[in-house]
Amino acid sequence: MSDPIKFHCKGVDVWYGDTHAIKDNDIDIHDNSVTAFIGPSGCGKSTFLRCLNRMNDTIDICRVTGTLLLDGDDIYSRDVDPVQLRARVGMVFQKPNPFPKSIYDNVAYGPRIHGLARNKADLDAIVEESLGAAGLWDEVKDRLAAPGTGLSGGQQQRLCIARAIATKPEVLLMDEPCSALDPIATETVEELISGLGKRYCVVIVTHSMQQANRISQRTAFFHLGNLVEYDTTDAIFSTPKDERTIGYVSGRFG
Amino acid sequence: MTDAASLSPSVHTTDEAAVRLKKRRSAETRLKAYGMIAIGLAALALVALLWNIVARTMNAATEHYIAIEAQIEEGEDDFLKVVKKSARAGFPYVSGRSGKRELYGLFSDGAADDMRRARDAGTLETGDAVPMRFLMSDTADLYMRGEFGSLENQESAGTLAIEEGGKAFTLRTDTGAFTDALGRAKAGLAVEADSLRRQAARQSAGITAQEARIDSVTGLEREDMLVQIEGFKAARDRLDGQASALDALVTGDGDTLLELSDRMASFFVEANGGILKLTEVSADIARAVPLVPMNDTDAAANGAWSLRILDRPEIGRPVKDRQVAILETLQRDGRIEEVANWKFFSLSDSTQPEIAGIKGALIGSMWTMLVTFCLAFPIGVMAAIYLEEFAPRNRFTDFIEVNINNLAAVPSIVFGLLGLAVFLNFFGTPRSSPLAGGLVLALMTLPTVIIAARAAIRAVPPSIRWAAMGIGASKTQTVFHHVLPLAMPGILTGTIIGMAQALGETAPLLMIGMVAFITAVPEGITDSATVLPVQVFNWANASERAFDMRTAAAIAVLLAFLVVMNAIAIILRKRFERRW
Numbered sequence: 001m002s003d004p005i006k007f008h009c010k011g012v013d014v015w016y017g018d019t020h021a022i023k024d025n026d027i028d029i030h031d032n033s034v035t036a037f038i039g040p041s042g043c044g045k046s047t048f049l050r051c052l053n054r055m056n057d058t059i060d061i062c063r064v065t066g067t068l069l070l071d072g073d074d075i076y077s078r079d080v081d082p083v084q085l086r087a088r089v090g091m092v093f094q095k096p097n098p099f100p101k102s103i104y105d106n107v108a109y110g111p112r113i114h115g116l117a118r119n120k121a122d123l124d125a126i127v128e129e130s131l132g133a134a135g136l137w138d139e140v141k142d143r144l145a146a147p148g149t150g151l152s153g154g155q156q157q158r159l160c161i162a163r164a165i166a167t168k169p170e171v172l173l174m175d176e177p178c179s180a181l182d183p184i185a186t187e188t189v190e191e192l193i194s195g196l197g198k199r200y201c202v203v204i205v206t207h208s209m210q211q212a213n214r215i216s217q218r219t220a221f222f223h224l225g226n227l228v229e230y231d232t233t234d235a236i237f238s239t240p241k242d243e244r245t246i247g248y249v250s251g252r253f254g
Numbered sequence: 255m256t257d258a259a260s261l262s263p264s265v266h267t268t269d270e271a272a273v274r275l276k277k278r279r280s281a282e283t284r285l286k287a288y289g290m291i292a293i294g295l296a297a298l299a300l301v302a303l304l305w306n307i308v309a310r311t312m313n314a315a316t317e318h319y320i321a322i323e324a325q326i327e328e329g330e331d332d333f334l335k336v337v338k339k340s341a342r343a344g345f346p347y348v349s350g351r352s353g354k355r356e357l358y359g360l361f362s363d364g365a366a367d368d369m370r371r372a373r374d375a376g377t378l379e380t381g382d383a384v385p386m387r388f389l390m391s392d393t394a395d396l397y398m399r400g401e402f403g404s405l406e407n408q409e410s411a412g413t414l415a416i417e418e419g420g421k422a423f424t425l426r427t428d429t430g431a432f433t434d435a436l437g438r439a440k441a442g443l444a445v446e447a448d449s450l451r452r453q454a455a456r457q458s459a460g461i462t463a464q465e466a467r468i469d470s471v472t473g474l475e476r477e478d479m480l481v482q483i484e485g486f487k488a489a490r491d492r493l494d495g496q497a498s499a500l501d502a503l504v505t506g507d508g509d510t511l512l513e514l515s516d517r518m519a520s521f522f523v524e525a526n527g528g529i530l531k532l533t534e535v536s537a538d539i540a541r542a543v544p545l546v547p548m549n550d551t552d553a554a555a556n557g558a559w560s561l562r563i564l565d566r567p568e569i570g571r572p573v574k575d576r577q578v579a580i581l582e583t584l585q586r587d588g589r590i591e592e593v594a595n596w597k598f599f600s601l602s603d604s605t606q607p608e609i610a611g612i613k614g615a616l617i618g619s620m621w622t623m624l625v626t627f628c629l630a631f632p633i634g635v636m637a638a639i640y641l642e643e644f645a646p647r648n649r650f651t652d653f654i655e656v657n658i659n660n661l662a663a664v665p666s667i668v669f670g671l672l673g674l675a676v677f678l679n680f681f682g683t684p685r686s687s688p689l690a691g692g693l694v695l696a697l698m699t700l701p702t703v704i705i706a707a708r709a710a711i712r713a714v715p716p717s718i719r720w721a722a723m724g725i726g727a728s729k730t731q732t733v734f735h736h737v738l739p740l741a742m743p744g745i746l747t748g749t750i751i752g753m754a755q756a757l758g759e760t761a762p763l764l765m766i767g768m769v770a771f772i773t774a775v776p777e778g779i780t781d782s783a784t785v786l787p788v789q790v791f792n793w794a795n796a797s798e799r800a801f802d803m804r805t806a807a808a809i810a811v812l813l814a815f816l817v818v819m820n821a822i823a824i825i826l827r828k829r830f831e832r833r834w
Contacts, residue, residue, distance in 0.1 A: 083728045084726065086725065087726030091725075092724070093721065097718060098721070100718075109725070109735070110725040113726070113731055163725060
């Protein structure tokens with residue numbers, strides 16, 4: 001519990017039109033660790049994740065209230081540019097979604113639009129570093145000009161992670177990153193996420209309790225829009241306190 | 255599951271099931287057959303259309319020239335006069351005003367234009383006998399293509415004795431060589447007599463109808479009617495009399511000379527290097543006038559002369575007998591040349607079909623399409639991007655959306671009216687200009703482009719947008735870096751459909767004056783111009799028959815233009831698609 005707090009969220013409510021999707025939740029997310037959001041479908045865990053980089057802004061009927069502080073600054077304040085925020089808080093999606101461009105361009109896109117590279121050599125270095133961090137460099141270094149969509153599912157997801165890392169974010173949000181992958185690809189990506197957790201604040205939404213158990217340091221259990229229980233992963237899985245958590249973790253519902 | 259036995263045999267193996275299966279299969283076969291019939295019919299229609307156009311276009315692919323010697327003085331400027339002078343010199347035997355008029359009628363004004371162009375280019379020879387090709391007039395050209403029927407050739411039968419008598423000649427044979435000609439002339443008379451009798455019968459019907467009513471009216475009205483009936487009767491009797499007179503001619507024996515008229519087929523005798531036209535004919539004897547003089551009046555032996563017949567009466571064709579004779583002589587002497595009609599592409603519209611070309615309309619279409627594309631494409635794509643990606647969903651944008659969809663279905667002539675009112679009358683855009691036409695067509699094309707572009711943008715998977723936004727791309731960057739390139743093939747397809755529609759559009763352009771007769775090639779978007787479909791429309795309406803084949807050729811050019819435009823679009827689309 002020694003890691004500094006990255007996100008401080010207090011009294012967060014989210015409405016989709018008249019639907020109250022997230023109900024007055026408080027959570028502190030720590031830096032340099034992996035935090036897992038678990039819970040049954042429709043419990044609001046993905047919605048909450050999307051609040052953290054204001055991706056919900058793209059949905060017209062979505063309304064977010066409450067306090068969400070990133071390093072002490074309100075990310076929903078008027079002064080914050082959501083585009084700038086998303087450069088700090090990167091995101092990886094459920095289905096691998098590489099751009100229909102080359103592997104190189106996929107990774108280089110973020111640094112390019114944010115002006116992170118002064119020249120081609122810089123950019124090459126960022127691409128190599130990011131692909132290396134995503135454990136993909138050795139597999140693709142000879143075909144950087146090949147289309148990113150031509151890779152296998154697991155490779156595509158790692159390419160997406162590399163793409164997210166390339167913009168040098170502080171936080172990585174992952175929305176069920178392994179749900180579209182086979183077990184072997186899942187293992188590779190899980191190892192990658194565990195490694196990333198040492199350097200970034202990683203928040204991952206998952207349906208697999210085993211996955212949460214394997215890779216996360218802290219776990220939050222959501223149910224019907226409420227954050228039911230939030231503790232270290234060990235505590236959630238070995239000594240859950242709430243009845244609902246016990247039920248879900250032991251596989252009685254969900 | 256208490257009654258398990260009733261489920262065996264399965265409901266899918268009973269006789270009823272077999273009947274259902276058969277029904278379903280025959281329904282599928284029927285559907286397939288309908289599809290094949292529909293495609294077959296469509297293919298047939300397409301082939302028929304293309305065949306028709308190509309066949310008629312082939313006629314416009316060449317033009318005929320008359321090769322005679324020209325008399326051109328140094329510094330000559332009136333080339334129409336040169337043409338006439340050369341014609342007179344080339345055919346000295348043609349005399350009389352009507353004869354000369356018919357002679358000049360063989361030559362096109364284009365012949366003078368050719369000489370003027372040669373003079374301007376410095377390649378015109380001068381002298382008393384410069385060998386030169388003179389462009390043939392449209393009617394003569396049509397005759398050469400057999401549009402007025404072809405000259406039949408009846409080989410001679412027996413010796414032809416020629417006696418000179420004043421202006422005419424008397425031709426004698428003793429083998430009944432003119433029997434067929436006489437028969438045909440009489441057949442023509444019989445047809446005319448029939449037609450007269452039908453007219454007489456109509457008068458009789460009028461009489462019967464009036465007589466049936468006469469008892470029901472009194473006073474002045476009755477007197478009027480009586481006068482009318484008398485008129486009908488007189489007309490009937492006159493027509494009957496004429497028919498009977500013709501009958502008498504038809505039934506006359508073969509030795510009586512029958513006078514030929516321009517309402518009957520034309521008969522020519524070709525002998526001793528000249529051509530004579532028969533004016534009176536019997537089985538053995540005919541009287542004839544020379545159209546092309548003979549070398550001598552010696553008797554022509556069997557095989558040395560021929561009877562030639564043109565079935566269509568002179569009154570029913572623009573090419574007169576004298577012209578036919580001259581053309582046949584020229585043809586015989588090898589002085590008619592048929593060459594490729596490149597002029598069709600290098601000249602603009604004209605009242606004379608033989609020197610009317612497509613260039614003005616082609617360039618006009620290009621300018622107009624350029625204006626249309628430069629307006630409709632960027633505005634349409636930008637509008638689509640705004641509506642799809644940026645606009646809030648509210649009543650106002652819904653209203654705009656509904657209106658865009660409705661605009662796509664507005665009759666194009668309405669856009670023409672709008673263009674007339676707004677661009678021409680309010681903004682003062684030059685009338686008949688590609689600018690005005692392009693503006694109107696751009697308005698017409700915009701809804702198509704917007705709808706297609708919106709559909710294409712909507713079809714881009716949202717995951718691409720999330721991916722871009724997830725790494726901090728702004729909305730604009732997302733759209734222009736990712737969404738638009740992926741949507742481009744679809745946008746281009748929609749745009750090309752809209753442009754193709756605009757290219758073939760006539761109605762709105764009529765409203766803004768692009769239907770005007772314009773002989774100059776437009777040099778910019780503000781010059782007066784016409785476009786291909788309007789040119790087709792104009793030529794199709796023209797009374798000169800020679801415009802027929804040029805209409806077909808213009809349609810072929812329009813189709814070729816369309817094919818080229820589509821090809822460019824397909825190449826562009828493939829370019830974009832190759833970027834995965």
